[in-house]
Amino acid sequence: MKRKIIRLLLGVTFLMLVVVLLVPVLLSRFGPHLYSGTVFQDSVVAPPMDGLSIHTGGPVDLEEFRGDVVIIYYGYTNCPDVCPTTLSDVATAIDALGPDSDRVTLLMVTIDPERDELAYTGEYVQHFHENFYGVSGSLEDTTLAATRYGVYFSKTDPDEDGSYEMEHTASLLGIDPDGKLRIKWAPSISPEALEKDIRALLG
Amino acid sequence: MNNSGLGEDFLGTGPLDSVDPTLSDQSPVVLDGVESVAAEGRTRGSDAGPVDGEDLAVESAGTGVDSSGDNPLNGIGSVLGQGSDNEDPGVLDSSGADAVDRVGTGEPVLVSPVVSDQVTGQGGEVEHDEKGGDSNDPFEPLHTQQPSDALVIPRGLKVTAFFVAVLVIAAAAFAIFEPIQVLPRIRLAPGFAMVDANGDLLTSEDTRGELTIYSFAPVNCGEECASVEATLADVLARVDEETGIGNTPFRIVTIGLDSNGDPERLAEAQANSLADGEDWIWVGADQSTTEIVVGAGFGRYMDTSGDEIGFEQSLVLVDGWGVVRGDYKYQTLGSESDKLIHHLGILTDEIQYSHGANTVAYEAAHLFLCYP
Numbered sequence: 001m002k003r004k005i006i007r008l009l010l011g012v013t014f015l016m017l018v019v020v021l022l023v024p025v026l027l028s029r030f031g032p033h034l035y036s037g038t039v040f041q042d043s044v045v046a047p048p049m050d051g052l053s054i055h056t057g058g059p060v061d062l063e064e065f066r067g068d069v070v071i072i073y074y075g076y077t078n079c080p081d082v083c084p085t086t087l088s089d090v091a092t093a094i095d096a097l098g099p100d101s102d103r104v105t106l107l108m109v110t111i112d113p114e115r116d117e118l119a120y121t122g123e124y125v126q127h128f129h130e131n132f133y134g135v136s137g138s139l140e141d142t143t144l145a146a147t148r149y150g151v152y153f154s155k156t157d158p159d160e161d162g163s164y165e166m167e168h169t170a171s172l173l174g175i176d177p178d179g180k181l182r183i184k185w186a187p188s189i190s191p192e193a194l195e196k197d198i199r200a201l202l203g
Numbered sequence: 204m205n206n207s208g209l210g211e212d213f214l215g216t217g218p219l220d221s222v223d224p225t226l227s228d229q230s231p232v233v234l235d236g237v238e239s240v241a242a243e244g245r246t247r248g249s250d251a252g253p254v255d256g257e258d259l260a261v262e263s264a265g266t267g268v269d270s271s272g273d274n275p276l277n278g279i280g281s282v283l284g285q286g287s288d289n290e291d292p293g294v295l296d297s298s299g300a301d302a303v304d305r306v307g308t309g310e311p312v313l314v315s316p317v318v319s320d321q322v323t324g325q326g327g328e329v330e331h332d333e334k335g336g337d338s339n340d341p342f343e344p345l346h347t348q349q350p351s352d353a354l355v356i357p358r359g360l361k362v363t364a365f366f367v368a369v370l371v372i373a374a375a376a377f378a379i380f381e382p383i384q385v386l387p388r389i390r391l392a393p394g395f396a397m398v399d400a401n402g403d404l405l406t407s408e409d410t411r412g413e414l415t416i417y418s419f420a421p422v423n424c425g426e427e428c429a430s431v432e433a434t435l436a437d438v439l440a441r442v443d444e445e446t447g448i449g450n451t452p453f454r455i456v457t458i459g460l461d462s463n464g465d466p467e468r469l470a471e472a473q474a475n476s477l478a479d480g481e482d483w484i485w486v487g488a489d490q491s492t493t494e495i496v497v498g499a500g501f502g503r504y505m506d507t508s509g510d511e512i513g514f515e516q517s518l519v520l521v522d523g524w525g526v527v528r529g530d531y532k533y534q535t536l537g538s539e540s541d542k543l544i545h546h547l548g549i550l551t552d553e554i555q556y557s558h559g560a561n562t563v564a565y566e567a568a569h570l571f572l573c574y575p
Binding site: 144149 | 387388389390391392393394395396404406407408491492495496499500524525526562563566569570
C-alpha cells in the first residue's frame with residue numbers, strides 16, 4: 001500500500017514536471033503564433049488613405065488588396081539609410097515566402113511629396129521588389145494618412161545647398177487579408193521574423 | 204493421459220537445463236485441452252527428451268511461443284489461448300504445482316490478463332509477476348484477451364488525450380481565473396509634432412518608451428475642465444507609490460485645442476491648470492494639424508468654428524510602443540483616478556514582466572482577453 005502511494009506520488013510529480021515542460025513547447029509549436037510585432041485588436045479597420053494615389057494609376061483603394069497582406073511604410077526616396085535597409089529586409093522576407101509571396105504587397109507612402117514625384121517613387125520601390133508600389137499625394141493628405149497610421153514626419157532645416165532630410169517614424173504597419181490593421185513592426189525587425197509574422201497573417 | 208513427463212519437467216523434478224535442444228526449433232507448444240502455453244521467463248531442469256505424446260503436441264511452426272533464445276524452453280510457462288478446442292473461460296490457478304497439474308490434466312485453463320506466470324522449475328514453485336502487461340512481450344496481446352465486443356483504446360491515444368485534457372483545463376483555468384491581466388491593444392496612437400509651453404517640439408516619437416495620458420482642452424477651459432484636471436492631478440500624485448511604475452517614464456500631455464501652436468498661450472493655460480510643466484505639460488499646433496491629430500488621430504470630437512469650442516472630455520492612455528491602451532470618455536472622469544491608477548499598474552507590470560518565457564503568458568492573456 002505504502003509502495004503504491006509512493007509510486008502514485010512519483011507518478012503525479014513526474015506528470016506535473018512533464019506538463020510544465022511540455023506546455024511552453026506545445027504552445028510555441030502548436031499554439032497561436034507569437035508575433036514579433038505589436039498586434040492590435042482584430043477589430044481595427046485599416047484607416048483609408050484619402051487623396052493619395054498609387055504609381056500604377058488611380059487612388060489608393062485598400063479594398064483592392066483584400067485577401068492579401070498589405071504592408072504600409074512611410075518613407076522617401078532620398079532617405080539615406082533606414083528606408084533602403086527596411087525595404088530590402090521586407091523584400092527578403094517576401095521572397096522567403098515562396099509561392100505565398102504573390103499575396104503580399106508593400107505600399108510606400110512618400111513623406112516628401114515636395115521632391116518625390118509619384119512615378120519616381122514607384123520606380124524607386126520597384127528596384128527593391130516587384131510587389132512594392134509607390135504612393136504619393138499632397139502634403140495635407142499625406143499628413144492626414146500618416147497621423148492615422150501613427151506616423152510622424154517633419155522636414156529638417158535645409159543646409160547651404162538647400163538639401164534637407166525628413167525625420168519620420170520608420171515603423172512598418174501590417175494589414176491582414178480581412179483589411180484590418182493588425183500589427184506594427186519596428187524597422188529593426190529581421191527578415192526571418194517578418195516572414196513568420198506575414199505567414200501567420202496570411203493564415 | 205500421461206502428464207507425468209510434463210509435470211516433472213515443468214516442476215523441476217529434473218534439471219530442465221538439459222532439455223532436448225531440439226525443442227528450440229520446435230516451439231510453439233500447444234497443449235491438448237489447454238488454452239495454450241506461452242513462456243515468460245526461464246524454465247530449468249529436466250532430462251526429458253523431445254516433448255511429444257498424446258497430451259502434448261509440439262509444432263514446428265506457428266505463432267504464440269518465442270522460439271528464439273538459448274533456452275529451448277524459453278517460451279513455455281504461461282498459457283496462451285491458441286490451439287485448443289476448449290473455449291471454456293477460466294483463470295489459471297497460479298498457485299504453484301496445482302496450476303501445472305491442471306495443465307497436465309488437460310483441464311481448461313485461461314491465463315489471467317494481468318498475471319503472467321513464471322515457472323522457475325524449483326520445486327514446483329511458480330513465481331507470479333504482476334506486470335499488468337508488458338508491451339515488449341510479443342505475446343501480450345494473447346495474454347490480454349478481451350471480449351470481442353470490448354473497446355480497446357491504444358495507450359498512445361490515452362496519453363495524448365490526457366495531455367490534451369490537461370492543456371484544455373489549463374487554458375480554461377487561465378481564461379476564467381485570469382492570473383494575468385492586460386490592457387487591450389486598442390489601436391495606433393496618432394503620429395504628431397507639436398510645440399510645448401517652452402516652444403520646444405514634442406513629437407509622438409519622443410513619447411516612445413513612456414506611458415502617456417493625453418487629455419484635450421481649450422486653453423481657457425476653466426471650471427468645465429476642473430473635474431478632469433483633479434483626476435489627472437490625483438493620478439500624478441499617486442502613480443509612483445501605487446503602481447510600482449519604477450523607472451518607466453510617465454507623463455500627462457494636454458493638447459490645447461485652440462492654442463494654434465502659440466507657446467505663450469500654452470504657458471498661460473498650463474499655469475492656470477494643475478499641470479506642473481514637467482510630468483504634466485500642455486502642447487499645441489496650428490489649427491489644421493490639431494484637428495487632424497485630435498479628430499482623425501485620437502478620434503475625438505472638436506469644433507472650433509463657433510465662439511465656443513466644442514470638445515469632449517476624455518482621456519487616452521498610450522503605451523511606450525505608441526499603442527492606445529485605454530480610452531476614457533464622457534462624464535465618468537470625475538471618479539476615474541482609481542481606475543487609471545489600476546490600469547497604469549497593469550500596464551507597468553506588463554512592461555516589466557513580459558520578457559522571455561513570460562511573453563507567452565502575457566500573449567495568452569491578450570488572447571483570452573484577460574482585461575480588467
